[in-house]
Amino acid sequence: MTLDFADFYREAKDECLRTVVISTGDQEQAQDLVAEAFARACASWRKVSRHPNPKAWVVRTALNVHIDRWRSRRRELPLTQPMDTVMRDQDPADPAVIAAVRRLPERQRQVVALRLLLDLDTETTAETLGISPGTVKAHLSRAVAALREALNLKEQIS
């Protein structure tokens, strides 16, 4: 059965956004990136709906989108609600965790987001990021160690 885009968007939008927030460490940018990625998924829905993991497709696309392009196009196609305003109206994510994630190298953040938040397996994560499964494991191991250290330290201080 073909997945309907509207149903997919309703079901996957928050999970994809949260994954990209963790991947990029930037909430405001993540909303724009994910919106653009979903728009591209919608534009190519015949193909994306057949993808083994459409959520992974959206997240990968969001990570590849250059934010400046989206903003320049947004001027031509105004959204009903400015995205920056949308983000300011929301509760910010836990600042300690986000700060710890933000200190990770970019690739480690992406691996953490895909493996631990989107719950992709190692092989799918590797395929999504275009790296080997061994590299995924190595990045995850280093990232978990760094986060453990950062967050334990934070707990001790507080």
Next chain:
Amino acid sequence: MNDADLPALLRDAVRDTHMTVPESDITRRAGTLRVRRWVAVGGAASAVIAAAALAAVALTAPAAPSVTSQNTVAQLTAWTVAKHPDGVIDVTIRELKDPAGLQARLRADGVPASITFSRDTSPACHDYYPGHPMPKTSVNMSSLDNGVFNGAQETEGVVVAIHPDRLPSDAGLQFAVYPEGTDTSHGVTVHTFAYEFGLVDRSPACTG
């Protein structure tokens, strides 16, 4: 904190983060992307609006292709292919009939092409990405697409001007024009159509 807590900690950190962009904005943006990827129609016109004009033309203005002494014109009711002395080929589509005939005509004029008058494009066709299969920038693709062909709404229908000399040697054209729905917003029923024009990899199975 132990390692097993980490996924829950991450989820908890972003649990109040919600995507608030309405689906209507996403699909509207997607419509713009579709049009920009495939064809430039007078700037930022939407596929549905442009196609509605096509439908209206088809309903109200029976085909009456003009012939000039300096052009080679193939006359058919549904579409016209006009080859100009400078090599530019104009395709005018009025009704969604005989896609195979249009495809054969373009191929005979030296344009490798795949034409469908339905949403189902040939599975043998793949989007053309110069030099590398993935990925490409839309800016570069748009520039390349627009160099090869340009679409416009004319009173007689959708007119696409093709520059065969600008077509990369390993690329061909793909046109898909298909019914999109029915628009009753202005008190009359208008059948709308969408169209997608773009470059695809040249291959015997796709572009002949």
